[in-house]
Amino acid sequence: MQVKEYKPLIVAFCCNWCSYAGADLAGNNRLNYPADVKIIRVPCSCRVNPMFVLRAFQRGADGVIICGCHPGDCHYTSGNYFTRRRMAALFSMLDYLGIEKERTRVEWVSAAEGAKFAATMNDFASTVAALGENKRLEDLRCKK
Amino acid sequence: MQKITREQLIEKAAALLAGGTVTAVLGWSKGEFDYDVTPAVFHTAEELNKDFVWNDFCGANFSKYLVAKAAKEEGKVLVFLKPCDTYSFNQLLTEHRFDREKVYAVGIPCEGMADIAKIKEICGEGISSIDCGEKIAVTTIYEDEPVMIDAKDVLAERCVNCKSKKHVAYDELMGEEGTVIDSARFDEVAKIEAMTPDERFAFWQNELSRCIRCNACRDACPACTCEKCVFDNPNSGVENKAPANSFEEKMFHIIRAFHVAGRCTDCGECSRVCPQNIPLHLLNRKFIKDMNEFYGEYQAGEEVGTRAPLVNYTTGDIEPGEVFDRRDTDA
Numbered sequence: 001m002q003v004k005e006y007k008p009l010i011v012a013f014c015c016n017w018c019s020y021a022g023a024d025l026a027g028n029n030r031l032n033y034p035a036d037v038k039i040i041r042v043p044c045s046c047r048v049n050p051m052f053v054l055r056a057f058q059r060g061a062d063g064v065i066i067c068g069c070h071p072g073d074c075h076y077t078s079g080n081y082f083t084r085r086r087m088a089a090l091f092s093m094l095d096y097l098g099i100e101k102e103r104t105r106v107e108w109v110s111a112a113e114g115a116k117f118a119a120t121m122n123d124f125a126s127t128v129a130a131l132g133e134n135k136r137l138e139d140l141r142c143k144k
Numbered sequence: 145m146q147k148i149t150r151e152q153l154i155e156k157a158a159a160l161l162a163g164g165t166v167t168a169v170l171g172w173s174k175g176e177f178d179y180d181v182t183p184a185v186f187h188t189a190e191e192l193n194k195d196f197v198w199n200d201f202c203g204a205n206f207s208k209y210l211v212a213k214a215a216k217e218e219g220k221v222l223v224f225l226k227p228c229d230t231y232s233f234n235q236l237l238t239e240h241r242f243d244r245e246k247v248y249a250v251g252i253p254c255e256g257m258a259d260i261a262k263i264k265e266i267c268g269e270g271i272s273s274i275d276c277g278e279k280i281a282v283t284t285i286y287e288d289e290p291v292m293i294d295a296k297d298v299l300a301e302r303c304v305n306c307k308s309k310k311h312v313a314y315d316e317l318m319g320e321e322g323t324v325i326d327s328a329r330f331d332e333v334a335k336i337e338a339m340t341p342d343e344r345f346a347f348w349q350n351e352l353s354r355c356i357r358c359n360a361c362r363d364a365c366p367a368c369t370c371e372k373c374v375f376d377n378p379n380s381g382v383e384n385k386a387p388a389n390s391f392e393e394k395m396f397h398i399i400r401a402f403h404v405a406g407r408c409t410d411c412g413e414c415s416r417v418c419p420q421n422i423p424l425h426l427l428n429r430k431f432i433k434d435m436n437e438f439y440g441e442y443q444a445g446e447e448v449g450t451r452a453p454l455v456n457y458t459t460g461d462i463e464p465g466e467v468f469d470r471r472d473t474d475a
Contacts, residue, residue, distance in 0.1 A: 050398070051374075054394075054395050054399070058391050071459065071461075078457065081458075081459070081461065082455075084457070084463065084464060085439070085453065086454060087464045088462060088463070089438075089454065092430075092467050092468075093398060093401065093402070093431065096344065096430050097344065097394060098341045098343075098344035098345025098348060100341060104464075106464040137394065139392075140389065141388070141389070
């Protein structure tokens, strides 16, 4: 019997104006990052509702990362400032409920930082892989 | 034992009704048992004399009732507010949820409310009557003599760590002006924070798995005043049904607490109404504690018109990742 190698599933919410373009640049530059990172494009990082993060975990994500423009560079002037407050509160709450804090992250990646995008994803994927499967926020009904 | 008596409150309400200042009174009335006091609307002095109740079980926070009631009544509505209710009152005014001109608020002192679960721990089931005098006299169907309990021993969890005896909003105050208490209300939260992640997970699993999704915490919460709630959305898959698994339990409680984060005045209604005695206020207090630490002290409802932390920002805010670094270095 062949044992399936464990690969973490990572959901990355990337803002349209910076991080998504950063991911594009990483691709153009032929930089490697794990194929297990699934990118979801959002108009702004502050579009990410706490429910999105929980839903991602429910549907099988092992880690969720939110990428946006650097503070001060938001396309909509102040969107990422709100993201920063919201996610600080949400991640702190998840930690309070006993969910591993390494599974969630917020990172600022600009359109010019293709290398940073690839490095961030590599680092995050290996951190999550070390934790193993997400058991604490899983929904068995969503497992295949 | 409350400082103010039922007779004083009825007298005040009857005088205001007779004088035409108000046309309706929001008050407490007797429920099926002596301890399940329910909110009610009174229109005449006779109704007040017959049904009005004021004792150690009058926990209900009337601020939220004003949203529906103040809009409906012709004249003004008289509302009795305990100190913690006045914070919710201010918070709802900040959010423009009711017309201040249509409300006549009377601040009344509160000595803390009793928790029936704690009384039942002492006396057991089968309570036939409860008399709130100097001490709480509980008569059960099994004993002839009532059991006398000191109200201080059966205070509700939220009242043990009362945050304030000060009324922050009123038209008229009965009794003396209280003060803000520097209570140890975050101690419980700190205790949970000090556990390991495995212990925290086990603790919350144990608490939240009792949830039956009756939605009482949402319905009673003075901060939850959306006309359409996300949990009533038929497309959400989580509308009005018992949690199917541990994920749904957690999701409901995380989202519920998050939706009131920054606006929660810590009145503790969620924990009071919970039929399963889940300490929901510990979730809300975690948010309050975090926001106080990250963005400076903020008490929702202390003043009208303040901006809650989550709808505000500064350019130098703490990064989400730093939150944990800072805590780990503190430890």
